[in-house]
Amino acid sequence: MTDTAPHEPTPWPRLDVPERMHGLLTAVMDLGRDLELPQVLRSIVEAAASLTDAEYGALGVIGDSGEQLSRFLPVGMDDAMVRRIGPAPCGHGILGELIHNPAPLRLDDLGSHPSSFGFPAHHPPMRTFLGAPIRVRDEVFGNIYLTEKRGGRSFDADDEAVLTTLSMAAGVAIDNARLYRDSRRRERRLEALGEITRALLAGSATDDVLRLITRRAMEVADADLATVLLPSGPAGDLTVEMAHGDTAELVRGAVLPATGSLAGLAAQGGEPVVTTDVRTDPRATPLGGAGDAHGPVVAVPLPVSDAGCGALRLSRKAGRQGFDATETLLISGFADQAAIALELARRRAQSEELTVLHDRDRIARDLHDVAIQRLFATGMTLQSATRTIDDTGAAERVTRAVDDLDATIQIIRSTILQLRTADDDRNGPALRRRLAETVQLAAQHLGFNPSLRITGPVDSTVPADLAEHVLAVTAEALSNIARHARASRADVVVAVPDPADRLLLTVTDDGIGLGAARPTGGLLNMSSRAEQCRGSLLVDAPEEYAQGTRITWSAPLHTD
Numbered sequence: 001m002t003d004t005a006p007h008e009p010t011p012w013p014r015l016d017v018p019e020r021m022h023g024l025l026t027a028v029m030d031l032g033r034d035l036e037l038p039q040v041l042r043s044i045v046e047a048a049a050s051l052t053d054a055e056y057g058a059l060g061v062i063g064d065s066g067e068q069l070s071r072f073l074p075v076g077m078d079d080a081m082v083r084r085i086g087p088a089p090c091g092h093g094i095l096g097e098l099i100h101n102p103a104p105l106r107l108d109d110l111g112s113h114p115s116s117f118g119f120p121a122h123h124p125p126m127r128t129f130l131g132a133p134i135r136v137r138d139e140v141f142g143n144i145y146l147t148e149k150r151g152g153r154s155f156d157a158d159d160e161a162v163l164t165t166l167s168m169a170a171g172v173a174i175d176n177a178r179l180y181r182d183s184r185r186r187e188r189r190l191e192a193l194g195e196i197t198r199a200l201l202a203g204s205a206t207d208d209v210l211r212l213i214t215r216r217a218m219e220v221a222d223a224d225l226a227t228v229l230l231p232s233g234p235a236g237d238l239t240v241e242m243a244h245g246d247t248a249e250l251v252r253g254a255v256l257p258a259t260g261s262l263a264g265l266a267a268q269g270g271e272p273v274v275t276t277d278v279r280t281d282p283r284a285t286p287l288g289g290a291g292d293a294h295g296p297v298v299a300v301p302l303p304v305s306d307a308g309c310g311a312l313r314l315s316r317k318a319g320r321q322g323f324d325a326t327e328t329l330l331i332s333g334f335a336d337q338a339a340i341a342l343e344l345a346r347r348r349a350q351s352e353e354l355t356v357l358h359d360r361d362r363i364a365r366d367l368h369d370v371a372i373q374r375l376f377a378t379g380m381t382l383q384s385a386t387r388t389i390d391d392t393g394a395a396e397r398v399t400r401a402v403d404d405l406d407a408t409i410q411i412i413r414s415t416i417l418q419l420r421t422a423d424d425d426r427n428g429p430a431l432r433r434r435l436a437e438t439v440q441l442a443a444q445h446l447g448f449n450p451s452l453r454i455t456g457p458v459d460s461t462v463p464a465d466l467a468e469h470v471l472a473v474t475a476e477a478l479s480n481i482a483r484h485a486r487a488s489r490a491d492v493v494v495a496v497p498d499p500a501d502r503l504l505l506t507v508t509d510d511g512i513g514l515g516a517a518r519p520t521g522g523l524l525n526m527s528s529r530a531e532q533c534r535g536s537l538l539v540d541a542p543e544e545y546a547q548g549t550r551i552t553w554s555a556p557l558h559t560d
Contacts, residue, residue: 102133192216263311442478456496485511
């Protein structure tokens with residue numbers, strides 16, 4: 001067993017073996033032809049195994065921590081053997097010896113070295129070993145490992161010199177490939193950001209922009225799946241709103257918890273979170289559709305608003321290299337673009353809403369200042385004209401016309417209030433709208449459209465809990481009419497009269513009336529709701545119809 005010390009001069013291959021020197025020069029020149037990093041790495045280890053006559057070879061890339069291997073490329077084993085052996089080594093034993101002591105290492109018997117602790121099941125037997133570090137500038141990029149020199153021989157000093165020389169050329173080739181990769185990556189990133197910027201400036205729909213960002217982020221970062229997760233629910237869980245790539249259809253709509261997932265950690269902490277294998281990371285929760293197919297994952301925060309934060313999450317299939325610091329920074333740039341898209345959409349919606357509110361306010365002002373005043377003046381003129389009309393029938397008709405004008409003025413005032421309180425819908429549908437929906441729904445069972453009149457500031461003064469009772473009583477009353485009254489007309493009036501301290505609900509129909517029947521079912525429910533609200537329920541006959549029923553339900557607006 002021999003071990004070349006780090007301070008000894010590097011041995012060079014003997015010049016009296018021209019075939020070996022020719023092979024080395026050919027390998028060095030071939031390394032300079034490839035610019036794609038994965039192919040360069042495979043070419044290095046294949047050339048090393050061929051030049052030293054080794055049966056097995058591998059190249060291990062050292063991770064960002066400098067303590068373990070982030071990537072392991074074996075040669076000499078078929079795919080079936082690699083699968084049987086199981087997970088790739090991470091840098092323990094003899095492999096770790098080169099990580100901690102980056103100098104050529106030559107052994108006649110692997111098993112006798114103090115750092116050796118055996119092989120996993122299904123691993124082929126290996127005895128002789130030769131390893132050397134690969135330096136890229138001043139950084140140790142990784143190591144070349146060779147085992148089992150053919151013919152049962154041991155690796156000699158010439159083999160070590162060939163491998164050392166090749167590792168120097170490999171460092172240059174890897175540096176060139178990395179520069180080329182970074183250049184291409186920057187080019188693709190600039191193209192992607194330019195396309196996204198054009199989409200933002202063109203006012204494209206938010207979903208279209210997010211879909212573009214997701215696709216481009218996946219392409220530039222060389223990921224297999226990219227997802228945009230936005231906060232949903234009171235617990236702050238994250239829902240996949242956009243997905244592109246492998247299993248995209250399966251993961252769209254999936255929910256990740258705010259705690260216990262990489263996306264949740266990124267959203268809560270405001271910092272990128274990375275793992276080399278989501279399947280074994282205790283901090284992580286795999287996306288259901290991806291299952292065990294994906295390993296490396298990176299999640300970066302995606303600010304949605306001042307109160308919430310989502311995440312942009314990218315993943316690669318299991319066995320692929322993890323995301324490095326440069327890729328994480330690049331992905332963060334795409335998350336920033338997504339945040340801009342969401343903010344622009346929010347601002348655009350606010351601007352459109354403000355425009356609508358201004359239009360509503362203008363319409364309400366015109367109705368109040370013009371329409372109501374003219375109707376009121378017309379009513380006053382007609383009312384004064386009745387004193388000069390001798391025909392009793394004509395005077396009655398004019399009086400009814402004045403009453404109709406008063407009713408029209410009340411309807412317009414109700415419309416004005418509805419216009420000016422429509423912005424309350426931002427915190428949920430306003431009571432006016434919900435009452436209209438309740439009455440419209442009841443029309444399907446009644447066979448005719450009930451009338452609905454709302455007066456007073458019901459949207460701004462009726463508490464939410466009382467509003468629920470009003471809606472329930474209205475629905476119950478109309479349901480009773482549909483089932484029992486045999487009516488052809490029904491009128492619903494909801495009012496908050498001055499001084500706005502009480503709500504009054506009246507439901508009137510022209511049906512057969514209650515007669516001597518005792519109140520049951522729906523009427524008892526209405527009475528119970530009135531008691532809960534410290535209000536009252538009155539059931540009598542309407543004055544305006546020859547027969548029918550009038551239900552008057554009232555409750556105070558404040559129970560303090």
